Amino acid sequence: xxxxxxxxxxxxxxxxxxxxxxxxxxxxxxxxxxxxxxxxxxxxxxxxxxxxxxxxxxxxxxxxxxxxxxxxxxxxxxxxxxxxxxxxxxxxxxxxxxxxxxxxxxxxxxxxxxxxxxxxxxxxxxxxxxxxxxxxxxxxxxxxxxxxxxxxxxxxxxxxxxxxxxxxxxxxxxxxxxxxxxxxxxxxxxxxxxxxxxxxxxxxxxxxxxxxxxxxxxxxxxxxxxxxxxxxxxxxxxxxxxxxxxxxxxxxxxxxxxxxxxxxxxxxxxxxxxxxxxxxxxxxxxxxxxxxxxxxxxxxxxxxxxxxxxxxxxxxxxxxxxxxxxxxxxxxxxxxxxxxxxxxxxxx
Ligand code: RAM
Numbered sequence: 001x002x003x004x005x006x007x008x009x010x011x012x013x014x015x016x017x018x019x020x021x022x023x024x025x026x027x028x029x030x031x032x033x034x035x036x037x038x039x040x041x042x043x044x045x046x047x048x049x050x051x052x053x054x055x056x057x058x059x060x061x062x063x064x065x066x067x068x069x070x071x072x073x074x075x076x077x078x079x080x081x082x083x084x085x086x087x088x089x090x091x092x093x094x095x096x097x098x099x100x101x102x103x104x105x106x107x108x109x110x111x112x113x114x115x116x117x118x119x120x121x122x123x124x125x126x127x128x129x130x131x132x133x134x135x136x137x138x139x140x141x142x143x144x145x146x147x148x149x150x151x152x153x154x155x156x157x158x159x160x161x162x163x164x165x166x167x168x169x170x171x172x173x174x175x176x177x178x179x180x181x182x183x184x185x186x187x188x189x190x191x192x193x194x195x196x197x198x199x200x201x202x203x204x205x206x207x208x209x210x211x212x213x214x215x216x217x218x219x220x221x222x223x224x225x226x227x228x229x230x231x232x233x234x235x236x237x238x239x240x241x242x243x244x245x246x247x248x249x250x251x252x253x254x255x256x257x258x259x260x261x262x263x264x265x266x267x268x269x270x271x272x273x274x275x276x277x278x279x280x281x282x283x284x285x286x287x288x289x290x291x292x293x294x295x296x297x298x299x300x301x302x303x304x305x306x307x308x309x310x311x312x313x314x315x316x317x318x319x320x321x322x323x324x325x326x327x328x329x330x331x332x333x334x335x336x337x338x339x340x341x342x343x344x345x346x347x348x
Contacts, residue, residue, distance in 0.1 A: 048078035049298050050099040051291070052109040054136070054178065054212060055087050059266055060239040060287050061110065063348040064135065067288030068108060071295035074317055077105070079295075087178050087212045089113035096120040099129065106130040106298035108291075112212075113180035114138035130301035134294035135287075136183035142301050142308040143328045145294040147285045148335045153237070153264070154190030156283050156335045160262050161233050162199055164280075169201025170232030173224045175245055175263075177212035177238035187237045205231065210241045217244035225252070225259050236263030242282055246273035267338055267346040274343045281339045288348055290332055293319055297330060 051068045053061035065081045072079035082098065084091035089112055096117060099107045107124055111117045114137060121131050121140035134145040147153075161172060174191065176184045188207060195202050205228050210217025217240045225231060225248065236242035242263030249256050256278060265282040273279045293316050300306045300314035312324040322330050338346070 046105050046302055047076065048080070048102070048104050049106045049108055049295060049302075050080040050082055050095070050102075050104045051294075052092050052095045052099070052107060053081070053083045054110045054112050054181070055091075056081075056083050056085050058212060058240065059269060061135075063266065064110075064287040064291035064294075066291065067286075067293075068134075068291030068295045070288070071292040071299075071317060075295065075299045077295065077299065080104070087112045089116035089180055092117055093120050096124060100124050100127050103127075104129050105302040106132060108132045108134055108294045108298055109138070109141075110135040111138040111182070112178050114182045116180070130298060132294050132298045132301065134290060136181050137329075138182065141328070143297050143306070143324060143330055145290060145297055146329050146331050147287070147290050148333060149331060150186045150190050153187050153283070153335050154194055156337065157187075157235050157237060157262060157264070158191050158194045158199065160281050160283070160337065161235055161260075162202065164260050164262075165202065165232060167201065169199065169203075171203045171205050171228065171230050172233040172235060173205050173228060173231060174207045175217065175220055175224060175234050175236040175241040176207065176209050177217070177241055179209040179211070181212075181238075184238055191235065191237070210238075210244060212238060212240045214240060214244055217241045218248055221245040221248040225249075225255055231259050233260040233262070236261065236265075239264060239266050239269065239284070242279075243269045243273075246270065246279050249273075249278045250276065264335075265338070266348060267343045268348060270338070271343050274338070274340050281337055283335045283337050285332060285335055286346075286348065289319060292317065293322065293330065293332055297322075 051065050069079050082095040107129055118140040131141040132143055133141040137144045174188055176188050208220040208224055210220045221244055234245050236245050242265040245261045261279050262282050264284050270282055296316035306312035306314050308328040310326050313321055316322050324330055
């Protein structure tokens, strides 16, 4: 499914003509989906970006891509959000290929499977399209916009869980999202290492995967809670899993107070579970800022202001100046902990 809003159409709120083609729904503004407004449909490479989230329908990416669109508007870029509704390894490939064919200035992608999209991203780069990874990394990109450090996220979630379990510790499970996602696997691996190194009182009984899909995440949460008799806690490092684990607990009061859940969640999706006491704390960052920063990085690459080399600096609008770190990574900031004292302060 693809939504294209040129700068002009966004401003005029132009009614869209919807056509269905191949595996994608295309919503095209009545003006050329480029910055040139020539109406001839030829893309103006330097003035257009396509953002490809892991999937459409995930409110985390709705928030991040809202921020990306805001920055594109500030920069006068034509903005397209395009992506699959499923999270399979190759589901994003058609949207990369369309971005190449339409001569986009940059692709901004959160890859479900970093290896599966690499050849197509290399083809994009060979065609002169800049590639920005955001939220989760892939090898074939110019820069990676990371929400927070892997170590900081993993330590933060383990610290929340350890504080809950206390000195006696307990048995936990990890419920992650897509099994091939670079970000999620990095966080799972780092949490596992921290627990093995620093928390002999905590046992990880199982790691399960909900594929970033609501129904599967709910079923996996149910399976963990029903199959691990002495389960004390679940750590869910993706917004879908933590939401659905809390959802299952809300549906089964007999497990509330017995199984404790935390993870990375959206305040807008988790506030009901905080208010009802089903969960107490969770972590995240501002996904809108993540997308906003990614669009500014894309523009800096298109303009040649940066190449992605360590030490490159670029201005990111309201977020200020950022510096490219080792391996082309740009870090937005630290993870933030949400609880009953602040969860209502945020709308994303
Ligand atoms: C889900 C996705 C995303 C991750 C967040 C925390 O929305 O897996 O990649 O960053 O959770």
